[in-house]
Amino acid sequence: MTGHNAPMLSLWLGAYDQGLAYASLALGTYLTLRVLNFADLTVDGSFALGGGTAAVLITNGVPVPLAILSAVVLGGLAGTITALIHTRLGVNDLFAGILTTTGLYTVTLRVMGRSNIPITDITPVVNWPDFGQGDDGRWAIALTCVLLGMIALIALLLATDFGLALRAIGNNPTMARANAVNQGLGLTLGIAAGNALVGLAGALVAMYQGFADVTMGIGSLILGLGMVIIGESVLRPRSVPTALFAVVMGAILFRLLIAIALQLGLDPVDLKLTTAVLLLAAMSLGHIKLPGLNANFQDAASEPAVIAGSEAEADPGSGEQP
Amino acid sequence: MSLRVDKLCWGHPVPGGGWRQLFANFDFQSSTGEFTVVIGSNGSGKSTFLNLLAGTLRSNSGSIHLNDKPLQRLSDHRRARRIGRVMQNPLEGTCPGLTIAENLRLAEGRRRSVISWRGLSGVHPSRADRRRYRELLEQLGLPLADRIDTLVGQLSGGQRQTISLVMATLGQPQLLLLDEHTAALDPRAEATVMALTDRLVRQLGTTALMVTHSLEQALSFGDRLVMLHEGRILGDWSARERQHLTPESLREMYGAARVRQTN
Numbered sequence: 292m293t294g295h296n297a298p299m300l301s302l303w304l305g306a307y308d309q310g311l312a313y314a315s316l317a318l319g320t321y322l323t324l325r326v327l328n329f330a331d332l333t334v335d336g337s338f339a340l341g342g343g344t345a346a347v348l349i350t351n352g353v354p355v356p357l358a359i360l361s362a363v364v365l366g367g368l369a370g371t372i373t374a375l376i377h378t379r380l381g382v383n384d385l386f387a388g389i390l391t392t393t394g395l396y397t398v399t400l401r402v403m404g405r406s407n408i409p410i411t412d413i414t415p416v417v418n419w420p421d422f423g424q425g426d427d428g429r430w431a432i433a434l435t436c437v438l439l440g441m442i443a444l445i446a447l448l449l450a451t452d453f454g455l456a457l458r459a460i461g462n463n464p465t466m467a468r469a470n471a472v473n474q475g476l477g478l479t480l481g482i483a484a485g486n487a488l489v490g491l492a493g494a495l496v497a498m499y500q501g502f503a504d505v506t507m508g509i510g511s512l513i514l515g516l517g518m519v520i521i522g523e524s525v526l527r528p529r530s531v532p533t534a535l536f537a538v539v540m541g542a543i544l545f546r547l548l549i550a551i552a553l554q555l556g557l558d559p560v561d562l563k564l565t566t567a568v569l570l571l572a573a574m575s576l577g578h579i580k581l582p583g584l585n586a587n588f589q590d591a592a593s594e595p596a597v598i599a600g601s602e603a604e605a606d607p608g609s610g611e612q613p
Numbered sequence: 614m615s616l617r618v619d620k621l622c623w624g625h626p627v628p629g630g631g632w633r634q635l636f637a638n639f640d641f642q643s644s645t646g647e648f649t650v651v652i653g654s655n656g657s658g659k660s661t662f663l664n665l666l667a668g669t670l671r672s673n674s675g676s677i678h679l680n681d682k683p684l685q686r687l688s689d690h691r692r693a694r695r696i697g698r699v700m701q702n703p704l705e706g707t708c709p710g711l712t713i714a715e716n717l718r719l720a721e722g723r724r725r726s727v728i729s730w731r732g733l734s735g736v737h738p739s740r741a742d743r744r745r746y747r748e749l750l751e752q753l754g755l756p757l758a759d760r761i762d763t764l765v766g767q768l769s770g771g772q773r774q775t776i777s778l779v780m781a782t783l784g785q786p787q788l789l790l791l792d793e794h795t796a797a798l799d800p801r802a803e804a805t806v807m808a809l810t811d812r813l814v815r816q817l818g819t820t821a822l823m824v825t826h827s828l829e830q831a832l833s834f835g836d837r838l839v840m841l842h843e844g845r846i847l848g849d850w851s852a853r854e855r856q857h858l859t860p861e862s863l864r865e866m867y868g869a870a871r872v873r874q875t876n
Contacts, residue, residue, distance in 0.1 A: 452722050453732030455711070459719050462708040469667070469706070470780070471693040471723045480728065 304427040306550035310543030311434035312495040313518065315441060317542040318535065319488030320515030323370075325534070326449065327481045328461035332388030332512055333373040336395030337366040337486040339508030341493025343399045346408040346503035355413060359494045366490015367483040369395055374479035392508075400505050409502045430499060438539055441488075446532040454531075457481045489515070510563065517570035518542040524573060545569075615645035615820040616666075616788060621675035623665055623844075635661060636844040639675070643837075648814050648821045652831045653841035654867050659824040660701075662841070663790045666822070668692040679787055694723055697781030697819075699774070699794040706777030706794075709766030713757060713776055714738040716765055717746045723784030753779065753809065771802025775809060782813045789814060789821040796826060803827075807834065828860040842870045 316338060323331040341362035348358035369391055376387040400406065421428035448454050459467040460477045468474050489511065497503035522541020528534035552565055618641040624634035635658050643649055653659045664670040666677060668689035677684045684692055697720075700706045707716050718738040725731055738746070743761055750758040755775060757768075765773060774794060781789060791810065795803040811834055814821045825831055831838055838855050840848035840863070847870055850858065 447736070448733070450736040451733050452718070452725070452727040452735075452737050453729075455715055455719055455737060456722075456727045456732060458711060458715075459708050462710040463705070465700075465705055466708055467719075468690050469693050469698045469700070470719050471690050471726075471784075472719070473690050473726065473728045477728045 301424070301427060302550055302554060303547070304424055304431055306547040307543055308427055308430040308434060308499060309496075309550075310546035311431070311438050311539070312499045313492055313514070313546060314434075314438050314539040314542040315488040315495065316492035316511060316515045317518035317522070317538045318441065318445060319485040319492065320512065321519050321535065321538045322445070322488065323482055323485035324516060325519065326458055326461050327478060327485075329377075329384050329478065329482060330388070330512075331370070331373060331482055331485060332385060333369050333391045333395075333482070333486055334388075334489050334512040334515060335508040335510070336392035336399070337369040337489045337508070338493040338496075338511040339503075339505055340369055340395055340399045340402070341366045341490030342497035342503040342507050343403040343408070343493075343505060344490075345494035346410050346497050347403055349410050349413060349498070350408060355498075359491065362490045362494035363487045364490075366493070367487035369490070370483040370486025371479060373486075374482040377482075378475040378478055388512075396505065399508075403503065403505060406505045407502060410498055411501070413498060434495070442532070442535045442539065446535055449531045510566070513570060514545075514566070517566070517573055518545045520570070521545050521573045615647070615680055616641070616643040616822075617676075617678040618642070618666075619676045619678075621665065621677065622673045623661065623670065624673060634844075636665070636672070636675075639844060641839075641846070643820050643822070645680075645820055646818045647837060648811075648835040649823070649837045649839055650831045650835035651822060651824045651839050651841060652826070652828065652863070653847075656843075657841040658844040659841055660792055661844075663698075663792050663822060663824055666788070667696055667698055667790055694784075695787045696790060697723075697784070697786035697788070698790045699777050699781045699792065701793040701796050703770040703773040703777065703797055707765045707773050707780070710764065712762050712764055713750075713768075714743045714746050714761040716776060716780060717749075717761075717783060718742055720780035720783040723786065749779070753812070755779075755809075769802070771798050771805060774798060774802070774806050778806060778809060778813065782817050782819070786817075786819055789817070789819050791821065791823040793824050793826060795830070810834070828863050831863070832858060832860065840866065842867070 316334070320331075320334060323329045323334070344365050345358045345362045348361055349355060353361075373387045373391040376382050376390060377384055380387075382390070419429040419432045421432075424431070449458065456467065456472045457477050457480075459470070459472055460474050460481070464474055467477075493503075493508065497507070518541040519538050520541070521544050522528075522537035522539070523534065525544065526533065526537035526540060528537040548569060549562070549566065553559070553562075557565060618639060621636050621639040621641075622634070623636040624632050627633045639662075641662075651659050651662070661670060665672050666684075668684065668687065672685070679695055682695075684695075698706070708719070711719070715738060721742075722732075746761050747758045750761070757763075757772060757775070765776060768776070774797075778791075778794065781791075794810070795806050798806060807830060810823070821835075823830075823835065832855060836852050838848070838850045838852075838858070839846055848866060
């Protein structure tokens with residue numbers, strides 16, 4: 292390997308690792324936004340909660356897998372809360388997510404005890420091979436295995452009757468209900484699963500970057516959405532498994548673009564603005580629909596159908612003779 | 614009696630204050646396998662009646678029994694295990710983002726609660742499921758048999774409504790509700806869907822209620838014709854009694870009811 296290529300390779304590998312660490316955020320966003328058509332802002336809170344939980348547990352000597360599992364479970368719980376606020380109390384999806392996220396900020400801060408926790412020493416359970424690339428190589432192998440397993444698991448889940456029902460809920464809630472799908476329970480389990488994935492992403496990102504910060508979740512939803520959209524617009528998937536793969540690729544590609552921008556001398560202060568512009572470009576390229584927005588319109592059209600239907604019925608004045 | 618509605622009451626607030634009681638002590642019965650066509654002018658309560666049966670609207674009082682089981686306490690998705698529905702809008706009754714086979718599978722699972730461990734057993738629609746659906750569509754003479762992996766969103770309105778109709782009859786429903794399901798279709802698609810409706814209802818032997826604005830349909834389909842006006846039954850004819858009716862005589866009845874109402 293030449294001296295010129297080495298930093299380039301490490302740049303690629305670093306972006307690849309970061310992409311994979313963020314990939315379950317993208318998968319979680321895909322599940323809530325694309326499959327369930329639910330614009331879930333809980334993601335911002337559950338990402339930080341996952342990161343904070345993992346950091347606290349690891350620094351206190353809890354084994355890494357258990358720390359990660361805790362992050363996943365807490366992420367899932369956060370999602371459950373949002374889903375219950377939405378399905379039981381009838382609060383709009385965006386507001387339900389914002390409410391949970393607002394509360395989660397305190398929860399995360401309480402869990403962490405302070406706003407920033409460095410993770411200095413991670414004892415790996417599996418001794419992953421590094422292919423001469425040190426930690427970056429080990430991360431790459433470990434994360435690739437985890438992500439491949441995850442894609443397979445989610446693809447399999449979405450291919451069952453259960454998954455079909457979740458897709459129907461996102462596609463046409465009225466029709467799902469008319470076919471005896473328990474929409475409330477389906478949404479709750481789906482949003483919980485989505486946020487469990489986001490909690491996992493939070494934990495992995497915190498471990499990879501070596502610290503957790505209570506603000507690390509800000510902008511996660513839009514980041515996840517950006518990864519989903521980049522992946523979809525590049526690979527144009529036509530089935531659920533390829534869509535999941537595309538979403539993971541989107542996450543890697545996104546981190547790579549950021550890495551290149553930084554390499555080209557971008558001031559880290561300008562990173563968020565650059566990210567926003569990058570996402571805007573991705574969203575406006577091609578025929579891309581914003582699913583979250585559609586979801587709101589669909590909900591508005593379908594849920595108060597009771598009222599709309601009775602109004603239409605209760606208008607004899609405009610009625611014509613049949 | 615397969616379907617028994619007793620003393621059903623339902624009303625709604627009207628703009629500018631006040632209350633409109635559409636159904637007051639409404640009674641209705643239908644025997645197993647009976648295909649009833651319901652007509653009435655706008656605001657007569659036809660669709661509201663179907664919504665009350667399906668559970669998308671909740672009655673204020675009264676009872677609804679389907680095969681002697683009370684429906685009132687069941688949530689609408691639980692009621693849907695027993696009730697197949699075709700909506701007026703072809704876009705509403707199907708999932709455009711799922712394939713024909715996936716839509717049919719969903720409807721077929723009506724009786725199972727799929728959001729549970731049971732829903733995780735196996736990949737569906739499987740090859741065997743798809744073969745079964747292909748055979749079903751072929752048997753019904755539908756040209757969609759070789760397109761079961763097509764997204765429903767890519768079908769025409771008539772084709773979608775056909776799929777929606779087939780879906781409503783899957784999973785052994787005890788009651789079939791058809792809410793102006795041909796209203797959004799062109800005459801040719803309407804004829805196809807109505808022929809299929811008649812065939813499926815007969816084949817299934819399920820109690821069926823069809824709301825329509827078409828007096829031609831009302832006079833040529835079903836075993837019984839019911840005319841609603843302001844939440845009351847204005848006329849109730851068997852297929853034989855119906856033979857003496859014409860579209861004109863039905864229109865006159867509407868007119869007379871309306872005049873009585875304004876006086």
